[in-house]
Amino acid sequence: MKFGANTFIWAESFGPEQFPLLPRIKAAGLDGIEVPIIDPAALQPAAIRRELEKHGLAATVCSVLPRGLSLIVSDAETRRKTVRHLQDCIRAAAEMGAGLIAGPLYSPVGHFTGRRPTAEEWKMAVESWRELGPALAAANMRIAIEPLNRFETYFLNTTADAARLCDEIGDPRVGILFDTFHANIEEKSVGPAMRAAGRHLKHIHTCENDRGIPGTGNVNWPEFFQTVRAMGYDGWMTIESFGFSLGELAAAASIWRDLASTPEAIAFEGVKFLRANTAGSAGLQPAVSA
Ligand code: LER
Ligand code: MN
Numbered sequence: 677m678k679f680g681a682n683t684f685i686w687a688e689s690f691g692p693e694q695f696p697l698l699p700r701i702k703a704a705g706l707d708g709i710e711v712p713i714i715d716p717a718a719l720q721p722a723a724i725r726r727e728l729e730k731h732g733l734a735a736t737v738c739s740v741l742p743r744g745l746s747l748i749v750s751d752a753e754t755r756r757k758t759v760r761h762l763q764d765c766i767r768a769a770a771e772m773g774a775g776l777i778a779g780p781l782y783s784p785v786g787h788f789t790g791r792r793p794t795a796e797e798w799k800m801a802v803e804s805w806r807e808l809g810p811a812l813a814a815a816n817m818r819i820a821i822e823p824l825n826r827f828e829t830y831f832l833n834t835t836a837d838a839a840r841l842c843d844e845i846g847d848p849r850v851g852i853l854f855d856t857f858h859a860n861i862e863e864k865s866v867g868p869a870m871r872a873a874g875r876h877l878k879h880i881h882t883c884e885n886d887r888g889i890p891g892t893g894n895v896n897w898p899e900f901f902q903t904v905r906a907m908g909y910d911g912w913m914t915i916e917s918f919g920f921s922l923g924e925l926a927a928a929a930s931i932w933r934d935l936a937s938t939p940e941a942i943a944f945e946g947v948k949f950l951r952a953n954t955a956g957s958a959g960l961q962p963a964v965s966a
Contacts, residue, residue, distance in 0.1 A: 677909075677910055677911070677912075677913060677954050678707040678708060678734065678911070678912045678913070679705070679706050679707050679708075679912070679913055679914070679915075679947050679950055679951065680706060680707060680708040680709055680710045680734075680735075680736055680912055680913070680914035680915070681701060681706055681709055681710065681914060681915045681942075681943035681946070681947070682709070682710035682712070682738055682881075682914055682915065682916040682917070683697070683709050683710065683711060683712065684710075684712055684738070684916060684917065684918050684925065684926075685915070685916075685917045685918075685939045685942050685943050686939045688712070688923030688924070688925070688926075689712060689714070689718065689923075690709070690711045690712060690719075690724065691718075691719075691720055691723075691724070692720065692723060692727075695727050698727060698728070698730075698731045698733060699731055700940070701731075701733065701943070702731045702732060702733055704940075704943065704944040704947060705944075705947055705948070705951065706733070706943070706947055707733065707734055707912075708728070708733045708734035708735050708736065708912075709728075709733060709735055709736075710735070710736045710737065710738050710778075710912075710914040710916070711724065711735050711736075711737050711738070711772065711774070712737075712738050712739070712740075712925075713737050713738075713739045713765050713768055713769060713777070714739065714740060714742055714925070715742065716761070716764040716765045716767070716768040717764070719768050719772070721768050721769075721771035721772035722771060722772075724772050725771065725772050725773040728772075728773065729773075734773070734774075735772055735773060735774045736774055736775075736776045736777075736778060736879065736912050736914060737765070737769040737772070737774045737776065737777040737778065738777075738778050738779050738914075738916070739765050739769075739777050739778070739779040739781060740779050740780060740781075740784065740785050740925055740928075741758065741761070741780075741781065741782075741783060741784045742761075742784065743784050743787075743924075744784075745757060745758040745761055745784065746758055746782070746783040746784065746787065747759070747781070747782050747783065747800055747801050747804040747805075748782050748783050748793075748797040748798075748800045748801050748804075748831060749783075749800075750796070755800060755804060758804070759804055759807055759808060762781065762808055762811075763808065763811045765777060766808070766811050766812060766815045766817050767811075767815060769815070769817060770815035770816070770817055774817075775816065775817060775818060776817070776818045776819070776820060776878065776879060776912070777817060777818075777819055777820070778819070778820035778821075778822060778853040778878070778879045778881075779820075779821075779822050779853065780821070780822045780823075780824050780828075780829055780832070781819065781821055781822075782801050782821070782829075782831055782832065783829065783831055784928070785824065785828050785829065785925060785928040785929060786828055786829075786927075786928035786929075787829070788829075788830050789830060791830070792830065793830060793831045793832075797831065798841070798844075801831075801841060802841065802844045802845050805819070805821075805845045805847065805850050806845060806846070806847065809847045809849070809850075812847070812849045812850070813849070817849065818849050818850075818851065818878055819849060819850045819851070819878075820851050820852055820853035820878040820879035821838055821841065821842070821850065821851070821852055821853065822838075822852075822853035822855055822858070822881075823835060823837065823838045823852075823855075823858060823862070824855075824858050825857075825858045825861040825862050826861070826862065827861075827930065828858075828928065828929060828930075833858075833862045834862055834863060834869070834872075835852060835854060835859065835863065835869045835870065835872040835873045836869075836872040838852045838873065838876070839852065839872055839873055839874060839876050842876040843876075851873075851875075851876040851877060851878035851879075852873045852876045852877055852878060852879075853878065853879040853880070853881060854869070854870055854873055854877060854879070854880050854881070855880075855881035855883060855916070856880070856881065856882055856883050856884075856890075856895050856900060857881065857883035857884070857885065857887060857895075857916075860885045860894070860895050860896075865896065865899060866895070866896045866899050866900045866903065867896075867899045867900075867902065867903040870900070870903045870904075870907065871903065871906075871907065877907065877909060877911075878911060879911060879912055879914070880904075880909070880911070880912065880913045880914070881914055881915075881916045882900075882913045882914065882915055882916075882946070882950055883895075883915065883916050883917065884935075886935055887916075887917045887918065887929075887931060887935050888917070888935035888936050888942060889935075889936050889941055889942050889945050889946050889949070889963060890915060890946040890949050890950060890963070891945075891946065891949035891950075891953075891962065891963030892963045897953065897960055898959070898960045901953045901954060901960070904954065905954075913950055913954075915942060915943055915946040915947065915950075917931075917935055917936075917939075917942045918931045945963065949961070949962075949963045
């Protein structure tokens, strides 16, 4: 298992200004960071890669579509622009040394049409990700598509639907991001929901029910860790929160207050909880602090 923290915890974007965080992240026992890519042209992938290598850290990427882009709108020019944008994200992530991009990569967070998803939208998502297959292969990149709760998207709310989407896309590089925060809202229970991802499970966001420190709230962690073990999941678990980054995504995710005393408490106390509970098969180890 590898443990990471999404740098959204500290800031809206990631660049040289945040580099002083890296030695502290390493010292706290994390294996890497999750870098947000929203505007690939603004990212400095080569500089980030060098800095990560210097500190012995790896990276995953979390990406959300900016307003105005979507893979599931009838306007073909918007879809083409979105495919080009995602190709740029894939190249930037590869240049940064990441092997995985995760996120709700179908439409922007907080975008609604006022009705249920249509068969046409579904088909557009499938076809777009098939079209992106060659770019993924060229960059040796994997994608983890994230179902979000109903207050952040209308298009994909459950793991079972995400698995159906991946089945139809049919590209082994395209799988699912399971986020315990969204699952806690949408699914009956965490275990069966994770199992519904099956072979498509490529990434996990470990978030408390309030997006605070993992282990301090009401996510069913015993069932979560038991399922991780039963499925033999051995990929990344990254901690995601937005409380201290007052950006567009924090607003789209409806974060209006601090969720812990410091950003470090979320990432550094959180990782102790995750490590303690993935190390052995004993009962739940408590969170380090509340
Ligand atoms: C948003 O709520 C979320 O969970 C992130 O992974 C970015 O979309
Ligand atoms: Mn997430």
